[in-house]
Amino acid sequence: MAPPPAAATILPPAQRHRGYWAGVGRRLLRDRVAMACAAVLLAILLAALLAPWLGLADPYRGSIARRLRPIGFTTPQGFTHWLGTDEQGRDMLARLVHGARLSLFLGVVPVVNAFVIGSALGILAGYAGGKVNMAIMRTIDVFYAFPSVLLAIAISGALGAGISNSLLSLTIVFVPPIARVAESVTTSVRALDFVDAARASGAGAFTIIRVHVLGNVLGPVFVYATGLVSVAMILASGLSFLGLGTRPPEPEWGLMLNTLRTAIYSQPLVAALPGAMIFVVSICFNLLSDGLRSAMDVKL
Amino acid sequence: MSAQPLLRVTGLRKFFPVRGGLLGRKVADVQAVDGISFEVARGETLGIVGESGCGKSTTARLLIRLVEPDAGEIVFDGLGLGDGLTLSELRRQAQMVFQDSYASLNPRLTVGDSIAFGPRVHGMKAAAARALAQDLLRRVGLDPALFAGRYPHELSGGQRQRVNIARALALSPRLLILDEAVSALDKSVEAQVLNLLGDLKAELGLTYVFISHDLDVVRFMSDRVMVMYLGKVVEIGDVEAIYADPRHPYTAALLSAMPSTDPDRRTEEAPLAGDPPNPIDPPPGCRFHTRCPFAEEPCRRAEPGLNPAGDRRQVACHVNDPSSGHSRAGRQGEAA
Structure with a gap:
């Protein structure tokens, strides 16, 4: 029964130990599509944040004389509307850039809120199991009975128009799907032996969730939530379009799309711009979340 | 062997409900473990053998209450659970090594952190727990400088199982429950880990409950063996005596199914x-x-x-x- 030589000699010693998230970051940086999307999103975000200092026209000031001008229209005074003007003669570029503020806000904030609430509910349900799980998940199933658009419209309609109300209704819409993903991931993690080993070492439920469950659950849920940002933006735009979200004259892409729809025959390119922005931002968020998903997929 | 056994189990029973129908009512029970009793003496290795599904693993989980028993009493070192012995104390004294070396390590923690987790839970300072983890890694034959910072997927199965053993030892338990701990390993690696377990037992004065379906391994490791069939104990006794002269027809059948390389020992049964x-x-x-x-x-x-x-x-x-x-x-x- 001589002790065997340590199996340590099998692996090369010069391996650097990186944290899991460092590895994810490295893989994400190598993903060209995800990085391109991140760059586009970053540019839009920066433009939105710096909008007042970019030397743009006043997004609220219209001109009856210069309504619905085409892309690249230059006034006799020498001011160029690079992206034309809207139905009230306001500069489209300025409105799109300023509109990015509200649109991004309405896309990201509800998802962040729902991520926090939904993950908490899902992890609680998944870890506790049994009756707690039943109570939480069946309540959440009730929300699944309605299509999300309908639910958002119903809640916003009941609460009344306005940014904070659409924020609230969008949060409520996104809690159930996030909670469900968190619950299913937690349930599968809960069944693994390392959770039993942690219980056997005397740790309480809270410690086990903090050390052993969160790290394994939040990643996949985060990826899923990233993908929801585009849905949130489209829903927020939809609410604005229906008059339940942002109120005019506030620039917001969904609302702009709504007010410009009458111009679809006279200035189709200008009218399509807000929709194009929604499309670009959505697809960037989706591709970025795809990239994140593959970057987080640890290969054995 | 002192008179008082380290572990005495009496009438341990666990039925898992099978739920069905629209309302999830209990329609039947899986009688996983049905009233088993046994003792483990200080310093011995009790082997538990039996076919898949005979309740070996459930027994292991019942011993440290990872599964709540329906009935039965566990007395550890003279103290009954709930009667002088708290659950957390039992779990500190009795630790378990699981079969699946990968699933039993958190993929997001370095193996050093995994080992240090138990001591940290019991209030050890981070630096001391880290030092303990390194010491334990050395004990199980892994260089801490190379391995403490690694993640489970960077290790081989044998290395992971060594880490699991180190993790189980982190709370200085007296009883180690090895639930098919070597079954998933290659034969050569299995032999190394078995030798390691033998050495650790001698060095640390451990007592083992060694669960396996591999009769040769059980014979090599155990002092006594317990044979289970469908949630019941059918035979228990000294390993050599039972292997030489099985009294229960099931034990006999199990042993006769054991492949032998010795032509004289082949049975026609x-x-x-x-x-x-x-x-x-x-x-x-x-x-x-x-x-x-x-x-x-x-x-x-x-x-x-x-x-x-x-x-x-x-x-x-x-x-x-x-x-x-x-x-x-x-x-x-x-x-x-």
Whole structure:
């Protein structure tokens, strides 16, 4: 029964130990599509944040004389509307850039809120199991009975128009799907032996969730939530379009799309711009979340 | 061996409910472990063998209450659980190594952090826990400088199982439950880990409950062996005595199914046919009677008790009990 030589000699010693998230970051940086999307999103975000200092026209000031001008229209005074003007003669570029503020806000904030609430509910349900799980998940199933658009419209309609109300209704819409993903991931993690080993070492439920469950659950849920940002933006735009979200004259892409729809025959390119922005931002968020998903997929 | 066993288990029982129907009502029970009793002496290794689904792993999980038993008493070192012994104290004294070396390590933690987790939970300072983890890694034959910062997926199966052993030892337990701990390893790696377990036992004065379906490994590791069938103990006793002279027909069948490389020791006896009966609806009487070559009327009617049969041996078989009415009863008992 001589002790065997340590199996340590099998692996090369010069391996650097990186944290899991460092590895994810490295893989994400190598993903060209995800990085391109991140760059586009970053540019839009920066433009939105710096909008007042970019030397743009006043997004609220219209001109009856210069309504619905085409892309690249230059006034006799020498001011160029690079992206034309809207139905009230306001500069489209300025409105799109300023509109990015509200649109991004309405896309990201509800998802962040729902991520926090939904993950908490899902992890609680998944870890506790049994009756707690039943109570939480069946309540959440009730929300699944309605299509999300309908639910958002119903809640916003009941609460009344306005940014904070659409924020609230969008949060409520996104809690159930996030909670469900968190619950299913937690349930599968809960069944693994390392959770039993942690219980056997005397740790309480809270410690086990903090050390052993969160790290394994939040990643996949985060990826899923990233993908929801585009849905949130489209829903927020939809609410604005229906008059339940942002109120005019506030620039917001969904609302702009709504007010410009009458111009679809006279200035189709200008009218399509807000929709194009929604499309670009959505697809960037989706591709970025795809990239994140593959970057987080640890290969054995 | 002192008189007081390290672990005494009495009447341990666990039925898992099977739920069905629209309302999820209980429609049946899986009788995973049905009233088993045994003792583990200080410093010995008790092997537990049996086919898949016989309740070996459930027994292991019941011992440290990862599964809540329906009935039964666990007395650890003279203190009953809930009667002088708290659950957290039991779990500090008795630790477990699981079969699946990968699933039993958190993929997001370095192995050093995994080992240090238990001591941290018990209030050890981070630096001390880290030092302890490094010491334990060294003990299980892994260089801490190379391994402490690694993640489970960067390790081989044998290395991971060493880490799991180190993790189980982190709370300085006295009893180590090894649930198929080497079954998933290559034969050569398995031998290394078994030797490591032997060394650790000697160095640290550990007591093992060694669960395996591999009869050779159990013989190599164990002092005594407990044979389980469908949630019941059918035979328990010294390993060499049982391997040399199995008293229960199931033990005999199990041992005869063991491949041997020695032509003189090959048996012509037919191994067991078929699968064990469904534990949801075990047969009445002796649970083994459906597959037993000696089954008679009493076996179908009454369940045999676990009765003493010779030196430190207990067997649950009517053949062993002269009062059972079995035609072969008494013959073997007299011979012994």
